[in-house]
Amino acid sequence: MAATAEPLRVIDFGEVSPLRSQTLWHAVAHGVSAGAPATLSFVRPAAPYVSIGYHRELGELDLDFCRQNDLPVMRRMVGGGPVYLDPGQLFFQIALPVSQVPASRHRALADLLAPAVEAFRAVGVPANLDEHLEITVGGAKVCGHGAGQIGEAVVVCGNVIETFDHARATAILSLGEDRLRDEVLRLMRRHVRATPLDVDGFRAAAVRGYANALGRQPQPGELTAVETAALAELDAQFCDPAWVGGTPRPAHPARQVKVRAGVWAFSVAEGDTRVVASVRDGRLDRAWLSDPGLNGSTVSAQRAVRGLRLAEVGAALAAFGDPGQRLASAFAAADGRGCV
Amino acid sequence: MSDIEQVFELAHVAGFPVATDRSYDAETHFWVLPIGPGRLRVGMDALGVETSGTLAQLSLEPVGTKRDRGEPLGRVEAAKFVGPLTCPVSGVVAAVNDAVLADAGLLERDPYGAGWLAEVEVDDVEDATAELVHGAHEVLAWFAAQVADYRLKGVIAE
Numbered sequence: 001m002a003a004t005a006e007p008l009r010v011i012d013f014g015e016v017s018p019l020r021s022q023t024l025w026h027a028v029a030h031g032v033s034a035g036a037p038a039t040l041s042f043v044r045p046a047a048p049y050v051s052i053g054y055h056r057e058l059g060e061l062d063l064d065f066c067r068q069n070d071l072p073v074m075r076r077m078v079g080g081g082p083v084y085l086d087p088g089q090l091f092f093q094i095a096l097p098v099s100q101v102p103a104s105r106h107r108a109l110a111d112l113l114a115p116a117v118e119a120f121r122a123v124g125v126p127a128n129l130d131e132h133l134e135i136t137v138g139g140a141k142v143c144g145h146g147a148g149q150i151g152e153a154v155v156v157c158g159n160v161i162e163t164f165d166h167a168r169a170t171a172i173l174s175l176g177e178d179r180l181r182d183e184v185l186r187l188m189r190r191h192v193r194a195t196p197l198d199v200d201g202f203r204a205a206a207v208r209g210y211a212n213a214l215g216r217q218p219q220p221g222e223l224t225a226v227e228t229a230a231l232a233e234l235d236a237q238f239c240d241p242a243w244v245g246g247t248p249r250p251a252h253p254a255r256q257v258k259v260r261a262g263v264w265a266f267s268v269a270e271g272d273t274r275v276v277a278s279v280r281d282g283r284l285d286r287a288w289l290s291d292p293g294l295n296g297s298t299v300s301a302q303r304a305v306r307g308l309r310l311a312e313v314g315a316a317l318a319a320f321g322d323p324g325q326r327l328a329s330a331f332a333a334a335d336g337r338g339c340v
Numbered sequence: 341m342s343d344i345e346q347v348f349e350l351a352h353v354a355g356f357p358v359a360t361d362r363s364y365d366a367e368t369h370f371w372v373l374p375i376g377p378g379r380l381r382v383g384m385d386a387l388g389v390e391t392s393g394t395l396a397q398l399s400l401e402p403v404g405t406k407r408d409r410g411e412p413l414g415r416v417e418a419a420k421f422v423g424p425l426t427c428p429v430s431g432v433v434a435a436v437n438d439a440v441l442a443d444a445g446l447l448e449r450d451p452y453g454a455g456w457l458a459e460v461e462v463d464d465v466e467d468a469t470a471e472l473v474h475g476a477h478e479v480l481a482w483f484a485a486q487v488a489d490y491r492l493k494g495v496i497a498e
Contacts, residue, residue, distance in 0.1 A: 078422050104393075104495040107494065
């Protein structure tokens with residue numbers, strides 16, 4: 001990204017309501033789209049809530065649990081899945097005109113997440129940006145992210161996970177059966193890691209890093225009139241049940257839950273045939289199979305598929321006759337799209 | 341949804357397929373194919389798909405929505421990045437491809453055929469497509485220049 005005489009506006013919104021922890025940075029994106037300078041912002045929610053990505057189904061959430069635990073649900077305009085957010089997470093957002101972002105989405109994300117990785121390192125956290133564009137330490141995700149184009153602005157947002165309630169992050173999800181819930185929680189504990197760090201140091205390093213990467217001088221700023229007007233509209237929009245509900249999507253035969261890029265779990269039920277499994281880097285990590293026709297060979301079938309790629313499962317289950325075919329059909333319903 | 345036969349020839353430019361029987365928006369990499377009087381089928385070309393990354397989700401404006409050229413026809417998500425699907429012509433959405441909504445991978449596997457996105461009704465096909473790149477020779481020259489430019493800028497791999 002080329003150097004420019006324009007400043008990098010920096011806004012620290014501090015601790016705000018769950019609603020404003022989403023709408024403030026969406027308003028900034030509207031402002032950048034309307035001509036405000038590229039902006040790095042920070043915000044922390046004052047209370048826990050749930051955020052769901054633009055394309056995701058509300059049915060992925062256990063809405064009863066959310067209601068009973070006073071967790072409002074906000075649909076964001078950027079991508080990714082349903083996530084549990086709370087005051088133990090610091091959010092940062094970089095917003096800049098789309099004309100200043102590489103045309104390749106992968107390259108754009110890599111470029112715009114790299115300064116955040118450097119900021120982690122600046123405060124002693126040995127973070128990396130892995131091949132899936134996850135910010136990780138030792139293979140575990142330490143910072144979620146989402147991105148999108150809002151008007152003529154691109155915004156990439158992240159959440160620095162200082163503390164994390166894995167159980168609650170799992171409990172917000174509608175998972176249907178305990179086996180899948182247990183597996184998602186296990187994967188979550190293994191692949192999402194809280195990283196207590198020097199927050200002020202992280203913020204300062206992020207400002208330096210993004211300013212250097214964009215070739216701009218950081219300059220404290222505040223919302224423009226355009227952004228203040230957009231904020232009022234966004235506050236209303238994000239509370240509108242029609243917006244939160246989203247657009248109905250074609251039903252998917254498998255319930256798939258991504259824990260981090262390349263790590264996901266799924267369940268499929270076709271009649272009395274059921275599969276619950278987890279996948280890591282394209283290979284089956286664990287699998288629980290059930291079919292009335294297995295007649296005592298369940299454990300053998302589970303062993304037969306462990307470690308295989310999904311594409312190899314059908315051949316491995318062929319040895320188990322008709323129940324094997326039914327199980328292979330159930331496996332075929334899990335495509336992992338959006339999980340890798 | 342129109343039931344038209346998907347028969348077309350693909351040329352290959354530097355490893356990327358390109359259908360030469362249709363017009364292209366040079367900025368956004370969306371193609372437009374007339375399929376009947378006043379009706380255009382719209383999709384994304386292989387270079388647009390390549391720069392999007394692995395597609396996770398798609399959404400399209402419902403039938404009956406009026407779009408001006410350059411307005412969003414829908415949105416596409418790849419690697420947690422949600423971006424607009426830009427309508428290359430002005431008109432009214434007449435059909436959307438339910439198959440690609442159910443399986444965004446169809447767009448990656450068959451961008452010029454089964455992975456089409458929507459059909460748009462326009463007042464005048466010639467007017468609606470006037471700003472697009474037309475003709476096999478022009479399309480191939482434009483596409484080759486785009487591939488070269490993207491490689492020069494590191495947008496796509498060598």
